[in-house]
Amino acid sequence: MSFQNTIKAFKPVYTVLYSAFHSKPLCEDERMGHQFSGTMRSFLLILTLSTCCLMAAPPDLQARIEQLEKNYVEIKEHLQAKIIDLEMKVGRLEAKIEIQDSLLAVLEKGHDPLKENVEIRRQIATHRTCHEIVAANPSSPSGMYWIDPDGHGIGDPPIHVHCDIKAAEANGGNWKFDPVKGTTSILHDSQSKMGIGNCTEPGCYSRLINYYASDRQIDALRQLSENCAQIIVLHCRNLPFNYNGTAYSWYYYKNGKRETFHRNNCHELVDKNHSEKFSIHGRGLQPVMRLHYSNPLNGSFQYQVTPFRCHGKAKTEAKTEAKTEAETEAMPRSCEDLRRMGHTLNGIYSVRGDKQIETVFCQFDKLPNEPGFQKKIGYQDIKTRPIYFYVQKDKHFSQSDVPLPFERSLVNIGGAMDLPSGVFTAPVNGTYFFSFTGLAQFPMVPVPVLRELGANLYKNGERIAISQVNKGQLYPDNLNPITVQSIVRLQAGDKVWIQISIGINGGFLYDDRHAEVNPGAHTNFNGWLLEEEI
Incomplete structure (x- = not known):
């Protein structure tokens, strides 16, 4: 095929390609689009003429043809990357235009x-x-x-x-x-x-x-x-x-x-x-x-x-546990809760911990996920109500396996101790301390036998502490002290009492406030709330 014939044969192809790229720019920006279209037209013209010449060339130029095809692919990929880059720039400009429109709206109201x-x-x-x-x-x-x-x-x-x-x-x-x-x-x-x-x-x-x-x-x-x-x-x-x-x-x-x-x-x-x-x-x-x-x-x-x-x-952590509307904002549990509520000044605050009121240092110029935002300092001994009692007996008692009743109340703040039944009912969750003291008296027996009397502390029917006096003498012994003490963790509604146990030929709790010798106040029971769990 002659060179002239090759040109004539390829002319329709060039005409189609030229029209495709000349008819419409590839970008919204007209100037940029014309530049891009001109580049593509020049490239296609060179590629067409080169191809025509090579088609008429001897077969030994096949390697050069393959190189031109490789160059074409590289140029195409380069141009596609340019198109993507231009689209990204257009997106940024559109976003900036939205901000400028909002600023113009403010300017129209007289602000700058x-x-x-x-x-x-x-x-x-x-x-x-x-x-x-x-x-x-x-x-x-x-x-x-x-x-x-x-x-x-x-x-x-x-x-x-x-x-x-x-x-x-x-x-x-x-x-x-x-x-x-x-x-x-x-x-x-x-x-x-x-x-x-x-x-x-x-x-x-x-x-x-x-x-x-x-x-x-x-x-x-x-x-x-x-x-x-x-x-x-x-x-x-x-x-x-x-x-x-x-x-x-x-x-x-x-x-x-x-x-x-x-x-x-x-x-x-x-x-x-x-x-x-x-x-x-x-x-x-x-x-x-x-x-x-x-x-x-x-x-x-x-x-x-x-x-x-x-x-x-x-929502604060306190809100998720609140039972009433009044509690929703009343008890923050952390510096993060305080921050959500609007606190911004660095300082020492009281927050609700797992069991008690804690003292924390909040550094609000940091975010909750940054080190040093909250530092625990200690805790506060907060009690929602005072709870303590001190009761006594004024007469002997020898009945076993029943709660020990009392006749005299010296202190019963909070009203948790019921004297006739001898049962203390915990008003709030917390840790309590209980102490009992008494005098055990044993009668005379004809032969030496083991005599015993125990004082036990019970919680909801379960024995949790015990103290016991044992005697084997023939003669009576009127002064046998017996004590029991314990620290107990209670939930609201738990019940605690003292209960005595008497063995064979056992004795009894001595107490008689009308006696001429050793009058009353020998049997005492007291307790109080050490630490409330909130």
């Missing part, structure tokens, strides 16, 4: 936020979340606000967020898709619709999401909020996330945790465009930080990532 420095913003950003803005002023309009989640005047500078002040409870309260009143939205640079090009290796397209807030402020907002959510919106056709057992697309949270897309209908719709939403939400949710996609079947694919949204007020 562009002249405000950080210190002025610190003074303005007294609220930590949009939820607090709504609570302080329900009539505030929705829009951009400065807030300071990690605390006013401490930590990182305030952040500029969008607050949905008057948003309705859409979709039956399904706020994950439609923000509700008081929702805080942290914006980022990947909110506009973006494409991924035609890369085919698993996760070959990667996109880092840059939020307009520091990591510290994002963490503080998560900890203050009841719930957080984010949505990944997909516009796709013939694009699987998992293909032949291989994951082609996934994303990472800010803490580095990787997550795959568990469902996807895009690969089932070869000839139809499809939109799908992946909602991720939960208490303490981490924001999405990096996306990885692939296009193994050369389908069409674009994605969007919504702002990181948080709403409501996080």
Whole structure:
């Protein structure tokens, strides 16, 4: 074939390629699109002429033809990478335009936020979340606000967020898709619709999401909020996330945790465009930080990532255990609870521990997950009510295996000791101390035998402490002291009493306040609350 004939044969192909790239720029920016189109036209012209010449050339130039084909592939991949880069820049510009629009709205009201420095913003950003803005002023309009989640005047500078002040409870309260009143939205640079090009290796397209807030402020907002959510919106056709057992697309949270897309209908719709939403939400949710996609079947694919949204007020640990509405905010259990309630000044605080009131030092210029945020100092001996008693007998007692009753009450603060039955009923959970003393007297017997008398401390029918006197003499012995003491942990409603046990030819508890010799006050029982468990 002659060179002229080769040119004539290839001219229709060149005409089609030229028309395809000349008819419409490949970018929204007209200037950039013309530059790109001109580059492609020049490249195709050179490639066409080179191919024509080589087709007419001798066979020994086959190696040069293969080299040209390799160069073509490299140039194509380079141009595709440029297209992806331009799409990413367009996305960033669109996000910046959204912020500029919000600033213009503020300027139209007579304010000039562009002249405000950080210190002025610190003074303005007294609220930590949009939820607090709504609570302080329900009539505030929705829009951009400065807030300071990690605390006013401490930590990182305030952040500029969008607050949905008057948003309705859409979709039956399904706020994950439609923000509700008081929702805080942290914006980022990947909110506009973006494409991924035609890369085919698993996760070959990667996109880092840059939020307009520091990591510290994002963490503080998560900890203050009841719930957080984010949505990944997909516009796709013939694009699987998992293909032949291989994951082609996934994303990472800010803490580095990787997550795959568990469902996807895009690969089932070869000839139809499809939109799908992946909602991720939960208490303490981490924001999405990096996306990885692939296009193994050369389908069409674009994605969007919504702002990181948080709403409501996080419940304190005290709230989760509260039985009445009055208890919900009354008993913080940690410095983190105090921070949720609005405390910001470093200092010593009292919080509810596992069993007693604890004294802690809270350093609120740190976040709860940072070292030194809370330091335990000790605990306080707090009792909700005084509980102690001191009772006596005034007559002899010899009946065994029944609670020992008492006749005289010297002290019975809290009313927990019932004299006629001799039973103490614990009013509150805690640790109690009990002490009993008495005199055992044994009668004379004709022959030496073992005589004994025991005093036992019982809890709910179970013996927990015992003291015993043993005698083997023939003659009576009127002064045989017997004592029992114990520290007992009780739950509210537990019952404690003293019960005597008498052996064969045993004795009795001596006490007679009317006697001329050794009158009363020999049998004593007392107890008190050492430490209350709250």
